[in-house]
Amino acid sequence: MPISQSLITPDLALAFDIKLSALHNHCLQEIHPPIHAPSSNHDVQKGIHLNPHNSSDFADSSELGGSGPSDEPARTLKRPRLVWTPQLHKRFVDAVAHLGIKNAVPKTIMQLMSVDGLTRENVASHLQKYRLYLKRMQGLSSSGSVNGALGINGGGNVVDPATDHLFASGPMPPQFLPFVPVPAMHPYPHPRIGGSAAAVHPQMQMHNYRHVAGGPFSSGVAADGQYDHPHHFLGRQLQPSPRHRVGGGGNGGIGVGGIPPFVENLGSADGSSGGNMKILTLFPTGDD
DNA sequence: GCTCCAATAT
DNA sequence: AATATTGGAG
Numbered sequence: 068m069p070i071s072q073s074l075i076t077p078d079l080a081l082a083f084d085i086k087l088s089a090l091h092n093h094c095l096q097e098i099h100p101p102i103h104a105p106s107s108n109h110d111v112q113k114g115i116h117l118n119p120h121n122s123s124d125f126a127d128s129s130e131l132g133g134s135g136p137s138d139e140p141a142r143t144l145k146r147p148r149l150v151w152t153p154q155l156h157k158r159f160v161d162a163v164a165h166l167g168i169k170n171a172v173p174k175t176i177m178q179l180m181s182v183d184g185l186t187r188e189n190v191a192s193h194l195q196k197y198r199l200y201l202k203r204m205q206g207l208s209s210s211g212s213v214n215g216a217l218g219i220n221g222g223g224n225v226v227d228p229a230t231d232h233l234f235a236s237g238p239m240p241p242q243f244l245p246f247v248p249v250p251a252m253h254p255y256p257h258p259r260i261g262g263s264a265a266a267v268h269p270q271m272q273m274h275n276y277r278h279v280a281g282g283p284f285s286s287g288v289a290a291d292g293q294y295d296h297p298h299h300f301l302g303r304q305l306q307p308s309p310r311h312r313v314g315g316g317g318n319g320g321i322g323v324g325g326i327p328p329f330v331e332n333l334g335s336a337d338g339s340s341g342g343n344m345k346i347l348t349l350f351p352t353g354d355d
Numbered sequence: 356g357c358t359c360c361a362a363t364a365t
Numbered sequence: 366a367a368t369a370t371t372g373g374a375g
Binding site for chain 3: 150151192193
């Protein structure tokens with residue numbers, strides 16, 4: 068019986084893929100134009116391209132004697148580890164900021180991000196770490212600092228205004244945070260709530276993306292904040308989620324405004340290496 | 356049953 | 366260290 072094929076094929080492919088991905092990691096990558104309201108839209112165009120790699124070593128990963136997972140069995144296949152590039156993280160942070168703590172749950176965030184291939188688990192995992200990061204920060208800032216300038220949140224915690232961002236919109240009365248954050252016009256409905264702040268530099272320590280895309284800070288995340296690698300797809304087909312994604316009708320509440328692509332500082336703020344890293348920390352100028 | 360979250364595993 | 370996976374809880 069052909070059982071062996073259906074079974075070992077994915078299995079072997081898996082093993083291979085893992086190694087391959089570890090080597091040239093060709094995950095997903097794409098850019099995401101401002102989309103919106105998936106509820107009543109058929110054009111749920113997601114399109115962020117996460118591209119951890121872009122080496123020009125070899126470009127063909129879809130033809131390895133059929134060992135590639137890019138075959139038919141889109142299910143039961145293990146997808147490569149998601150790499151949270153600065154761009155992706157940015158998207159994430161923006162989504163969280165715009166949703167507010169209350170709605171900032173994995174599913175919602177995932178929907179808002181509208182990143183193809185992103186699963187709820189991915190977001191959940193990242194969110195967990197993100198929360199931890201925030202918590203840590205709060206604990207640190209609260210002790211020793213007696214600044215009246217600091218913002219005190221409902222939680223009674225004192226946070227640095229420069230980093231409070233997320234929490235700023237958390238305990239706050241979500242008069243407009245619930246959903247439909249964007250009026251369908253501006254990317255940032257209310258930046259002061261937590262939009263810009265969040266983007267400032269809440270960079271949890273993600274590994275160095277020395278190979279993010281072309282260059283460390285030269286190109287890669289070019290001025291437009293997106294990669295310029297039209298090709299490189301690969302990885303996942305569509306609908307990678309074994310579970311159901313955006314219910315289209317199930318939720319219907321998340322207005323989603325589409326987070327505009329912004330630039331973010333790639334280099335670590337600490338300038339660990341050399342110190343020549345000129346973190347521009349471009350603010351999302353979404354202030355207006 | 357689904358989602359969240361914290362803990363745990365890779 | 367960064368993500369994934371698991372298990373309990375709502």
